[in-house]
Amino acid sequence: MTVSDPVVESVIATISRSATEIRQGLIGRRGTVDEENPSGETQVEADIWADELLGDRLAGIDGVGQYASEERAEVEDCGGDPAMEDVYAVAVDPLDGSSNLKSNNAMGTIFGVYDAALPARGETLVAAGYILYGPITTMVLATEESVTEYELTGGERTVVDRDVRLPDEPVVYGFGGRVPDWPDDFQEYAREIEQELKLRYGGAMIGDVNQVLTYGGIFGYPGLESRPEGKLRLQFEGNPIGYIVERAGGRSSDGNQSLLSVDPDDLHDRTPVHVGNSELVERLEDRVENRIA
Numbered sequence: 001m002t003v004s005d006p007v008v009e010s011v012i013a014t015i016s017r018s019a020t021e022i023r024q025g026l027i028g029r030r031g032t033v034d035e036e037n038p039s040g041e042t043q044v045e046a047d048i049w050a051d052e053l054l055g056d057r058l059a060g061i062d063g064v065g066q067y068a069s070e071e072r073a074e075v076e077d078c079g080g081d082p083a084m085e086d087v088y089a090v091a092v093d094p095l096d097g098s099s100n101l102k103s104n105n106a107m108g109t110i111f112g113v114y115d116a117a118l119p120a121r122g123e124t125l126v127a128a129g130y131i132l133y134g135p136i137t138t139m140v141l142a143t144e145e146s147v148t149e150y151e152l153t154g155g156e157r158t159v160v161d162r163d164v165r166l167p168d169e170p171v172v173y174g175f176g177g178r179v180p181d182w183p184d185d186f187q188e189y190a191r192e193i194e195q196e197l198k199l200r201y202g203g204a205m206i207g208d209v210n211q212v213l214t215y216g217g218i219f220g221y222p223g224l225e226s227r228p229e230g231k232l233r234l235q236f237e238g239n240p241i242g243y244i245v246e247r248a249g250g251r252s253s254d255g256n257q258s259l260l261s262v263d264p265d266d267l268h269d270r271t272p273v274h275v276g277n278s279e280l281v282e283r284l285e286d287r288v289e290n291r292i293a
């Protein structure tokens with residue numbers, strides 16, 4: 001199954017073909033390096049390596065005008081203006097949950113294809129997806145047409161679900177951040193959800209969101225007392241995941257509005273992230289104040 005726009009299809013094909021190679025290349029690159037990314041977090045050797053591999057390959061695609069990543073400070077100009085027709089910007093979290101490499105737990109790669117210069121609103125996404133490096137390697141891809149799950153082996157991608165939809169009956173939840181750092185209103189909401197759903201939290205957003213897409217429920221990384229803007233980054237994490245979950249029939253929110261409507265100020269802006277079944281996200285918006293809105 002291919003996507004109708006040739007540039008978007010090339011981006012997806014390049015990332016999905018690179019995924020098995022990235023998975024293999026994690027071996028021997030699990031240690032931290034003496035560097036911080038633009039968000040001030042310690043980088044793992046594999047973060048830098050995966051960013052370079054994806055950056056080189058994606059920048060070489062005709063029609064990719066910009067490449068940006070969680071691991072580099074500035075947007076790379078790849079020779080085209082995303083304001084022009086058939087020119088896109090690609091934003092990547094090369095390894096999501098890379099601190100899980102040390103303990104050998106699940107991790108992912110996230111990407112968004114924006115039809116606008118970065119930083120951009122999520123509403124300008126034309127496709128977004130993620131790779132999950134679990135017991136097997138899968139990709140969930142959302143486009144304007146569909147949300148599809150694939151299994152990836154070598155250079156191949158095999159469809160396993162042509163129409164990924166959030167199950168109607170929610171089963172699981174996962175919330176990030178330390179509980180004492182959660183604002184009171186979020187703590188109260190979480191106490192209520194704990195009575196209704198089962199906890200699934202693995203410390204990599206992609207692994208946790210994939211649980212929600214599979215079983216129904218809610219994933220959240222809220223604004224914290226110590227950091228009202230939360231931890232996750234809008235361009236590389238919040239927008240792509242918001243786009244995927246909304247296309248699959250759920251909702252996304254920064255606590256106040258859809259993640260896709262948030263106006264970015266800076267490439268590395270952080271935002272509270274909540275995605276899942278509509279009723280759960282709506283209840284959260286009723287209860288929890290977004291302190292950065």
Ligand SMILES: O=P(O)(O)OC[C@H]1O[C@](O)(COP(=O)(O)O)[C@@H](O)[C@@H]1O
Nearest residue numbers: 095096097098099176177203204205
């Ligand atoms: O360690 P915490 O506070 O639970 O944070 C976990 C969150 O941080 C992240 O690891 C951040 O992503 P990166 O690994 O890409 O920096 C998310 O995947 C995850 O949801």
Ligand SMILES: [Mg+2]
Nearest residue numbers: 093096097237
């Ligand atoms: Mg991440």
Ligand SMILES: [Mg+2]
Nearest residue numbers: 093095096097
């Ligand atoms: Mg990352």
